[in-house]
Amino acid sequence: MPTSDQNPSMPNRLRLSVVRDTAIVVSLVVLGLYAGSAFLIPLTMALLINVLIIALSDRVIALTKAPVWLANLAGVTVVLVGLFMIMYILGNQATQFARSINTYESQFDEAVNRINDLVGNDITAFIRDNLVNIDMSFVARMLLGSATSLLNQFFLISLYVAFLMAERLAFRKKIRMAAGDPKTGAEFALVLDAISFSLQRYVGVKTFISLITAGISYVVFKTLGLEYSETWAVLTFALNFIPSIGSIIAVLFPAAIALVQFESIGPFLIIVFGCGTLQFMIGNFLDPAMLGRSLNMSTFLVILALMFWTTVWGLIGAFLSVPLTVCILIIFSHIPALRPIAILMSLNGELGDEGPPSGNTV
Incomplete structure (x- = not known):
């Protein structure tokens, strides 16, 4: 009888211990992410860049039948040169923008007055009360600090990428050797193949879509004669990795500069409606069509991930929030226990289970 009285309490104690252990592990992980951000951010960027390089090199092999070493070299060169140019543009033009920020602040009142007749006094008062009070010098310093930090870390990121590419093929062999059992090693290698293929597809397609958006936006900016066109194009590219809010910010910043720079309202309207329509069309039609179910994430999860990674890793975390969360979702979807x-985490419970084509390797 005492035994039967004690048995019902065992599952409860077990559940409580699981909850306790899970809470401890999650707390340690979050603390580790925050405390180790200086080390983890460059490493995370290197891993995502490595995935992009592999996707690009595999595409080169498929199109040209080039040797693996030549395709890898081409992928490394294109991606790292592009990354360096992005960081250089941000660092250089962010410095110029920070130096001239006082000029823009003094001209903003005049710009608000120019749109008074167009939108009415109520909206003008709202713009004056909310936007004029924004500390633009703080925004400029934050962007400048982030761009300079990335530029300073470029060598470290490049070093990580070089070693990751050097061990790409050896890694599969080490996995099979570590597994001990050949069958277990082969099954684990297949899971890694599926994860690698899904990540390559997401990162590659998202980068391609962001390049299209940034390229068209740059043509618009340059045609209008907008100052710092290169910076706004680069930010458009980066902000497109942040869903919904990123595309809004990508239109808002250049539109605000156009409002201040030009005496007429025309360039402002062209950027707002032209680039805004472009962002809407790509975000709602081209993006889902090319990504398919790879980004089948809950909308609440997207916002939650944005807030979490921004809190933990700051502005860089905002840019990396969705790619990191998508990576986690893809990895979990290929591990039966997770x-x-x-x-x-998904939007409707459906997961893209597409696997790698035959012969694809990590």
Whole structure:
């Protein structure tokens, strides 16, 4: 009888211990992410860049039948040169923008007055009360600090990428050797192949879509004669990795500069409606069509991920929030024990289970 009285309490104690252990592990992970940000941010960027390089080199092999070493070299060169140019443009023009920020602040009142007749006094008062009070010098310093930090870390990121590419093929062999059992090693290698393929597809397609958006936006900016066109194009590219809010910010900043720079309202309207329509069309039609179910994430999860990674890693975390969360979702979806969590993270419970083409390797 005492035994039967004690048995019902065992599952409860077990559940409580699981909850306790899970809370401890999650707390340690979050603390580790925050405390180790200086080390983890360059490493995370290197891993995502490595995935992009592999996707590009595989595409080169498929199109040209080039040797693997030549395709890898081409992928490394294109991606790292492009990354360096992006960081150089941001660092250089952010410095110029920070130096001239006082000029823009003094001209903003005049710009608000120019649109008074167009939108009415109520909206003008709202713009004056909310936008004029924004500390633009703080924004400029924050962007300048982030761009300079990335430029300073470029060598470290390049070093990580070089070693990751050097161990790409050896890694599969080490996995099979570490597994001990050949069957277990082969199954684990197949899971890695599926994860690698999904990540390559997401990062590659998202980068391609962002390049299209940034390229068209740059043509518009340059045609209008907008100052710092290169910077706004680069920010458009980066901000497109942040869903919904990123595309809004990508239109808002250049539109505000156009409002201040030009005496007429025309360039401002062209950027707002032209680039805004472009962002809407790509975000709602081209993006889902090319990504398919790779970004089948809950909308609440997207906002939650944005807030979490921004809190932990700052502005860089905002840019990396969705790619990192998508990576986690994809990895969880290919691990049977974690697949229920991936289903909860998804929008409708459906996961893209597409695997790698035959012969694809990590």
